[in-house]
Amino acid sequence: RIDEAIEVLEGLAMSAIDPATMVRLAQLYRYRGRIDDFDGIVRLTEQQLQSLSNYRRGRDDMLALGQLMVLKGEDPRAILRHFSTVTNAFPTYDEAFVAAGDLALSKRAYDVAEREYSQALRVNVENQDALVGLAQCYYHASDPRAEDVMASLQTMNPNHPQLRLLHVEQFLDLGQADEALTVLDSVTM
Numbered sequence: 001r002i003d004e005a006i007e008v009l010e011g012l013a014m015s016a017i018d019p020a021t022m023v024r025l026a027q028l029y030r031y032r033g034r035i036d037d038f039d040g041i042v043r044l045t046e047q048q049l050q051s052l053s054n055y056r057r058g059r060d061d062m063l064a065l066g067q068l069m070v071l072k073g074e075d076p077r078a079i080l081r082h083f084s085t086v087t088n089a090f091p092t093y094d095e096a097f098v099a100a101g102d103l104a105l106s107k108r109a110y111d112v113a114e115r116e117y118s119q120a121l122r123v124n125v126e127n128q129d130a131l132v133g134l135a136q137c138y139y140h141a142s143d144p145r146a147e148d149v150m151a152s153l154q155t156m157n158p159n160h161p162q163l164r165l166l167h168v169e170q171f172l173d174l175g176q177a178d179e180a181l182t183v184l185d186s187v188t189m
Contacts, residue, residue: 006028009025026038030071066099139170
């Protein structure tokens with residue numbers, strides 16, 4: 001239901017100055033392959049963040065700036081430094097730790113990802129995105145702790161989409177395509 005989400009976010013992004021909403025819309029445009037729309041919303045978000053920096057510098061805006069840097073493909077080290085600035089300024093802002101963990105995980109820096117996700121979980125033990133990120137980190141690093149983290153998330157939210165994708169990946173890695181398809185089929189039911 002990506003197209004429905006895009007429609008809702010388009011209305012929100014144009015009716016309010018909310019860089020976080022605009023970043024999410026940019027992510028969905030990119031996911032859908034709407035490159036012209038993606039480029040346009042990235043430029044608009046940059047302008048909004050620039051104008052907001054003259055008036056306020058809230059944690060959500062700072063996080064959105066880091067996420068925008070990720071979308072633009074900027075230097076990962078610079079982005080991690082930015083996220084570090086956010087977490088230093090707002091040490092209980094678990095979403096910033098998750099964003100840093102997601103970036104590190106995407107670059108296969110499992111030690112950095114583990115540190116960031118663990119910090120997010122110290123702030124908020126129920127952060128499902130941090131749990132699934134940590135599970136992915138452990139799984140891809142062949143760390144046996146992945147099963148415990150996945151079990152915790154399974155108890156909390158057995159329908160978490162990233163958890164299901166991780167289960168699919170496990171089955172495929174084991175050559176169990178039928179089991180992977182069963183998990184995928186359960187998503188659409």
